[in-house]
Amino acid sequence: MSEVRVLVGTQKGAFILTSEAKRSSWDVRGPLFAGWEIYHMNGSPADPQRLYASQSNGWFGQVIQRSNDGGQTWEAVGNKFAYEGEPGTHQWYDGTQHPWEFKRVWQLQPSLNDPETVYAGVEDAGLFRSADGGQSWQELPGLRAAKGHLWQPGAGGMCLHTILLDTSNPQRIFVAISAAGAFRTDDGGLTWRPINRGLISPGELPDKSAEVGHCVHNLAMHPSRPGILFMQKHWDVMRSDNAGDSWHEVSGNLPSDFGFPIAVHAHEPNTIYVIPIKSDSEHYPPDGKLRVYRSRSGGDEWEALTNGLPQKDCYVNVLRSALAVDTLDSCGIYFGTTGGQVYASIDSGDSWNPIVRDLPKVLSVEVQSLP
Amino acid sequence: MIRVMLPQHLRTLAQVSQEVELPAESAKTINMVLEALLIKYPILRGTILDQGSGQRRPFIRFFACGQDLSLEPLATPLPEAVLAGREPFRIVGAMAGG
Numbered sequence: 001m002s003e004v005r006v007l008v009g010t011q012k013g014a015f016i017l018t019s020e021a022k023r024s025s026w027d028v029r030g031p032l033f034a035g036w037e038i039y040h041m042n043g044s045p046a047d048p049q050r051l052y053a054s055q056s057n058g059w060f061g062q063v064i065q066r067s068n069d070g071g072q073t074w075e076a077v078g079n080k081f082a083y084e085g086e087p088g089t090h091q092w093y094d095g096t097q098h099p100w101e102f103k104r105v106w107q108l109q110p111s112l113n114d115p116e117t118v119y120a121g122v123e124d125a126g127l128f129r130s131a132d133g134g135q136s137w138q139e140l141p142g143l144r145a146a147k148g149h150l151w152q153p154g155a156g157g158m159c160l161h162t163i164l165l166d167t168s169n170p171q172r173i174f175v176a177i178s179a180a181g182a183f184r185t186d187d188g189g190l191t192w193r194p195i196n197r198g199l200i201s202p203g204e205l206p207d208k209s210a211e212v213g214h215c216v217h218n219l220a221m222h223p224s225r226p227g228i229l230f231m232q233k234h235w236d237v238m239r240s241d242n243a244g245d246s247w248h249e250v251s252g253n254l255p256s257d258f259g260f261p262i263a264v265h266a267h268e269p270n271t272i273y274v275i276p277i278k279s280d281s282e283h284y285p286p287d288g289k290l291r292v293y294r295s296r297s298g299g300d301e302w303e304a305l306t307n308g309l310p311q312k313d314c315y316v317n318v319l320r321s322a323l324a325v326d327t328l329d330s331c332g333i334y335f336g337t338t339g340g341q342v343y344a345s346i347d348s349g350d351s352w353n354p355i356v357r358d359l360p361k362v363l364s365v366e367v368q369s370l371p
Numbered sequence: 372m373i374r375v376m377l378p379q380h381l382r383t384l385a386q387v388s389q390e391v392e393l394p395a396e397s398a399k400t401i402n403m404v405l406e407a408l409l410i411k412y413p414i415l416r417g418t419i420l421d422q423g424s425g426q427r428r429p430f431i432r433f434f435a436c437g438q439d440l441s442l443e444p445l446a447t448p449l450p451e452a453v454l455a456g457r458e459p460f461r462i463v464g465a466m467a468g469g
Contacts, residue, residue, distance in 0.1 A: 035380060059430040059464040060380055060418040076384065079417045102423065 003370040004326050005070065006334055007051065008342055009038030012360035014053055016071045023332060023346045026355045032074070033065065037104075040321060040364045043070075044110035044118075048368050052118055052134060054105040062104055064120075064134050070370075077134035081105070081122055084141035090124065091152040100124045100144070107321065109163035112170075121160030125151060125177040129189065140189040143175065147194065147212045154179030154215055161320055162216075167223040174219055174229065174244060181214040182231065184244050195244030199233060218320040220262045222269035230272050230299070232262040232320070237274055239299050250299020255286045261323035265348060266331040270298040273325075273333060273349060275318045284315035292333070294349050308352030309343065316341070321364035328369055336362025373398045373449070374459040375408055381419070381462070385412040390459055401433060402445035404460055419462060434461040 006017040013031025032038075036055045044050040051067040053074070062081065065074045081102045089097035103123040111117035120128040120137060126144060128137040143160075151158060159178050166172035171188045174195075181196040199214045207213075215234035222228065231238040231247065235258050238247040251257035256276040265271035272295050278286045285291060289312065292305040316337035326332035333345045340359035345352045375391040382388065393411065398404035409416050416422065419431055427433070432441040436450045436458050452458040 034383075057380070058467065059378075059428070060384075061421070061428060062417065063384065076414050080422050082423065 004328065004332065005043070005048075005368040005370055006324075006342065006344075006355070007041040007043065007071075007364075007366040007368070008336055008359065008362060009041050009053070009321075009364035010336075010340070010360040010362050011037050014038040014041050014055075015356070015359060017342065017355050021328060023328075023344060028356055029071075031360075032071070033063075036063075038363060039104060040107045040366075042108045042110060042366050043368045044115040046111065046113050047115035048370055050110065050115040050133075052108040052110060054108055054120070056104040062102075064105065064108075066134050078130065078136050081120070081126075081128055081137050082139070083126060083144075084139040088144065088148065090148055090158065091150055093152065097149065100126070102126075103157065106159045106161045107163055109165060112165050112167065119163050119165075119173075121163050121175060123157045123159035124153070125158045125160040125180060127160055127163070127173075127175055127189070140185075142185070142190050143183060143192045146183055146192040148180075150212050151177065151180040152213070162219045164219055164221055164229075166226045168226050172226070172243070174221075176216040176219045176231075178217070179213065179215045181212050182216050182219060182229075182244055195240075196247070197245065198240075198247035199231075199238065200236070200249075201234065204234065217260045218262050220264045220272065222264045225269045228269070228298075230262050230264060232259050232274055234258065234280060237262065237299060250295070252295070252300035252302055254293055254302050255291075255304075259318075260320040261318060261335065263323045263325055263333070265333075266325050266327040267329075268296065268331075268348075271296045271348070272298065273323065274302075275323065275335065277317060283317040288313050288315060290314040290316065290337075292335070292345075292349055292352075305345070305349040305352070307350060308345075319363055321366075322362050324365045324367040326367045326369045332367065334365050334367055336365045338362065372456045373404055373407075373453060374456055375404065376459045376461045377415075378462060378464040380464065381415055384414050384418065387412075395454060395456065398449065399454070400446050400448050401440060401443065401460075404449060405445070430465040430467045432463040432465050434463055435459070 008015040013034045015030030041053040049070045053065040055063040087100035092098035107121040109119045116133045162176035164174040194211045217232045227243045229240040237251045239250045290309040293302040316339035322336040336342045342355045372392040393407045397407040
């Protein structure tokens with residue numbers, strides 16, 4: 001590997017951070033799409049020069065941008081996200097039914113082997129697929145048939161924020177929806193089922209047997225073990241060893257098991273990372289100390305990683321899509337904060353340095369390891 | 372010619388720097404000027420009118436000749452001064468938060 005490219009989406013534009021493999025000095029380019037919210041920017045595993053970006057704001061709606069040259073130039077592609085058939089209704093805050101309304105794209109996940117195919121997770125929650133490089137989008141409506149009428153928006157909106165493509169089974173996809181839960185298809189997206197057994201949220205969801213309504217914040221898997229999933233739930237860090245059929249808690253000794261992102265080390269499938277946040281009422285690190293927690297045992301036993309991170313007076317948050325890893329020999333870990341810092345560790349989290357300190361609020365971070 | 376002024380973000384998207392000019396015969400009403408604009412600049416589709424409902428997006432406003440036309444029906448005829456090219460048709464992003 002000769003280069004690392006970090007794709008940063010912020011509240012006021014996109015930034016592309018690049019470095020040689022040593023990751024000792026960084027070039028910062030941006031803002032791209034200045035003034036717009038970039039919820040997510042992601043590269044194709046099949047063609048790393050093919051990038052997609054979700055550009056939106058409250059005035060002018062949704063734009064999808066595509067690059068064929070690693071982000072040097074961009075072209076706007078299709079931005080029509082029409083729910084299939086009659087959109088139907090979901091549950092509203094007052095318990096009544098409310099029509100599905102498209103608001104924005106939260107996540108773009110390119111296919112593992114075709115740069116022209118890309119999935120989009122949207123708010124109000126739905127999954128769309130494009131097979132023509134983003135020019136046109138078709139919904140996979142079977143997802144909303146998985147008890148969609150019972151889904152209800154959370155504080156951040158009813159968003160489909162996480163899409164995981166199974167590396168060993170092209171028919172299997174996992175998604176997560178805020179305040180609805182995790183879902184899986186085993187037939188390429190035609191039919192879906194909730195995979196939330198074992199998730200317990202007594203404060204928010206008294207019904208322990210509820211199939212949907214669980215506030216899943218993020219999912220992660222290692223490509224070599226796609227049947228093992230890790231989850232940061234609203235509260236609780238969870239693990240599944242059977243592709244989501246059941247979950248068990250692995251929060252262990254974390255100072256708080258509330259948080260947003262979760263990630264897996266590129267070369268150690270049992271090494272996972274979370275960034276604890278004090279509570280759902282106070283979205284900042286416990287004790288004003290920004291600490292990444294690492295478990296080398298797949299959960300339960302956690303160590304604080306603090307070297308290079310602020311250990312006093314730090315009250316930023318790290319959002320659900322703002323933690324990512326590279327695949328270099330010494331695995332790099334990257335995360336962005338709501339205060340505009342992007343931190344990098346080139347030694348699996350042992351030590352950290354800021355790449356940039358003063359970007360707009362960071363909404364997402366993705367990393368490409370380039371040959 | 373009909374002169375159309377776009378907000379900065381839409382000028383950037385459409386890759387235009389100043390006013391946009393549209394043939395006068397293609398745009399007698401608000402709706403017609405918007406449709407002519409979208410035909411010339413398809414990149415703007417969905418940014419002014421909602422793709423699903425076809426209605427004006429909530430934070431978009433239309434002004435001309437010192438008048439707010441935002442709440443008028445889209446079939447409303449454009450003012451004569453706009454049709455004659457003496458005044459621009461202004462598409463404005465409403466002030467709505469920081």
